[in-house]
Amino acid sequence: MVRRESLSRKLFIIFNYTFLTLLSLTMFLPFLNVIAQSLSSAGAIDRGEVMFWPVEITTQYYKYVFEDVSIWRAFGISVYITVLGTAINLAATATLAYPLSRQEYVGRRLVLMVILLTMIFSAPLIPQFILMREIGLVNTLWALMIPTAISAFNLFVLRSFFAQLPTELIDSSRIDGCGELRTLWSIVLPLSKPALATVGIFYSVTNWNKYMDALYYINDRAKYPLQVKLRELLITDDLSDTGNLAFEITSQSVQGVQMAVILVATIPIIMIYPFLQRFFIKGMLIGSIKS
């Protein structure tokens, strides 16, 4: 651009690039530090020598993590609630979002209002807990999937996407004699793949990261998802407390194990991050315009 750049403008540009670079480093370097610590010897970690590169490389923490059955069980449970939970999320959200996106649905304003209110005023924790107890969900993995089946935000994202599909397509499908469920399944959903991907990815990240619900509703240690297990590891100073006697491990290396588990819990997120990025901005925007 051929523009006169004043001195103050130049200074601003320098400041801006420096600031943004530093900020990005602040976001990124802690990851490197976690990786480096998870690969360094206990002594090096303890002396504070590990910055962004492993010192006295060792894989003992990963070995520990791989041999600790409770960590793998927790990992498996998190995979389970992420896969099954997201399927439930999508089915429940789509079957509600579709009728609410149709003009023919008399009373959709009322239903939308009822849903919107839950975003503004939510019930206190204890009555929710009592409900879960009464219907027998406490201490089952359903407690991590059913009560969070539909997020109002994602519902609005899907609904506004469905609403902008050409009405003619849906009508012609009806003329062909398709029922509503069939229309949803074979016309609406295939056309809504980008929106479904957005919402599905939002849901799966939420499911994978689920901690609070498990803390509230799961007492049985054998049913802990990974986040709860990780938290348990983060607050111990002594690994023998966690019931794993397979390894003689000194207390100084707890931090190494903690960092290794953090990475194990982060890897699935890192793996889907490229997909996330492709979709989330669009999804965020559809949703926020609506709400």
Add this chain to the structure above:
Amino acid sequence: MEATTAAPTTATKQVQPRDKRRVLRFMWKYKALYLLSLPGILYFLIFKYIPLMGSVIAFQNYNLFAGFSGSPWVGLEHFTRMFSHYDFLNILKNTLLLGIYDIAFAFTAPIILALLLNEVRLALYKKVVQTVIYAPHFLSWVIVSGIFIGVLSPSSGIANTMLGWLGMGPIYFLGEDSYIRSVLVGSGLWRDVGWGTIIYLAALASINPDLYEAAEMDGAGRWRQMLNITLPALLPVITILFLLKMGDFLDYGFERVFVFQNPLNIRNSEILDTYIYKAGLTQMQYSYATAIGLFKSVVGLFLLAIANTLSKKATGESLY
């Protein structure tokens, strides 16, 4: 409206039939839609509205075995007890302070960051920065706390190593009352500041570039352009997000605080949400914890209403 028309949905007149029998017939014709929506509606009624009604136990001495109908009514006893609890004012203070910090830092930082990002002309650089700063948002609070516990560790954390270079002694950030709020606000910024910029960047991208050109012709500098074009364009978004934030003023979030709590910092880190969990689920004082939860929800609603009225008057923007 005739059921035989080929395209029954195009005109609003047709789809909003007035007289009652017609409405019912129309609804019957599309009964499959209602059937399809039934599970979802039931979900909201069961999991959101029943617990809301269950909040009446705040006025009872709820007993698991006696249930809602059998438990004795005690009026406002639990609310009085809440206000007279020795630590309640401190918990409320912590909650309010975090709410204020949240608005002062977590709310304003994304706006400033979006403005800075908007000035970047190198597309690739911008993309890299965005990719990096959005990423932490997808980590759970447990992982965020794990990373911070590692980074802030007095013996091995890089934060203290760097302080050491400056000749400052190791600080146990998580073990002292005086640092915990900064850690909570800081970890929140680290995780969400980038994510928060998305909506502002979208609003910035939709500003008509002609406006800037015209302003430049008139001799307005960059700063003036920002004050007179950019900020007014962002104002509606800022207002709406601010209103939503006011509604959540007391909802700093259970997870993000709980994962940083330890006995050494509890004095400054206990907030209403974490206290409700401990009083309710750990100590099983069901009615008492519900009373606190109800108090929190009502205050939140009240704040939202005030903010909404004020904003309607001042900017014309409002949620309802």
